[in-house]
Amino acid sequence: MANPLKLLKNGIIDENPTFVQVIGMCPTLAVTSSAINGIGMGLSTAAVLICANLFISLLRKVIPDKVRIPCFIVVIATFVTVIEFMLKAYLPALNASLGLYIPLIVVNCLILARAEAFASKNGPISAIFDGIGMGLGFTIALGVLGLVREFIGAGTLFDITVLPAAFPRTLLFVMAPGAFFTLGCLMAALNYFRNKKKA
């Protein structure tokens, strides 16, 4: 079994799903118009990812190679639907802002990618830690994106106004183009520091 700490670091930094692997872009760009939405989406995805990783790892010897993709999708879709029901029943406020995107988790290639690349080849404990690491990496990335966009676009952080009213808001940043700008700048900055460290 791989070192759990290493798996966590791998997910959060070395192979960060958003900034390094650049997968799961649809929810990343669509929901990060505010920090709360980004973190909410990240945590819901992480929850599905951890459960799906665990189950697929447990079933990895049972699932025949030929039908592994449909099996993964069934497992993932089941967890997503369960989470959707739970949010609707017990966290209606979060559901109101994320509701539209929850079904998108099913097609988030991050979850399928981890099932295929990691969970189907490793034991359940490693798979859980991989899920936690990747889930946290995704949550942090979405949270940071949301923070930056909310700050520049609406002058607020976690819905609390921080910029004086006279300071102009760049509305573009809470719209779709702002997501691309922010993602590009953050990726460039991360790569810069990474390369500097290597050199």
Added chain:
Amino acid sequence: MNANEVIKPAVVLLIIAGVAAAALGAVQSITAEPIKMQEEQTRAASMKAVMPDASSFEQIENVELSGSVTAVYKADNGGFVITAAPGGFSGAVDTMVGIDADGIITGLRVTKHSETPGLGAKSTDPSFYEQFAGMSGDLAVTKDGGEVVPITSATITSRAVTSGANDALQWFTANGGAY
């Protein structure tokens, strides 16, 4: 290729799908009640918000719907709560309007929309929807010669909400006396 190679994967997939379906059924039946309660609470809360003086609301069945009106509720104080779904900038803007027995708007809320965040989405801000309370007759945004102050850079959304309120008022004028 022998038969086993085909049957085994199919059986495994069938079992996994079956277990998943059973699990979903169980969760659905557990959460059905709380979900229904949440939805009713949300609806009751917005009805109370658009018509603070009433304490109970009853949906009028088989009502004739006009314009963008989607449902009509009769309040116990003689007023109506009318929901409308006028077309906004990106899809329907679900609007709930409370109208008292004299045809004056008691309150208005945008309950569901998919307008641009930061622009049209501001239609859920009190600074926008509160101005509708006390209005009556034929409404229009200031740009069109009316008195509804639109949201900056979101005239289409503002017009949509205004037309939803208008449709509700017109329904009241045409049918309000009959109920």
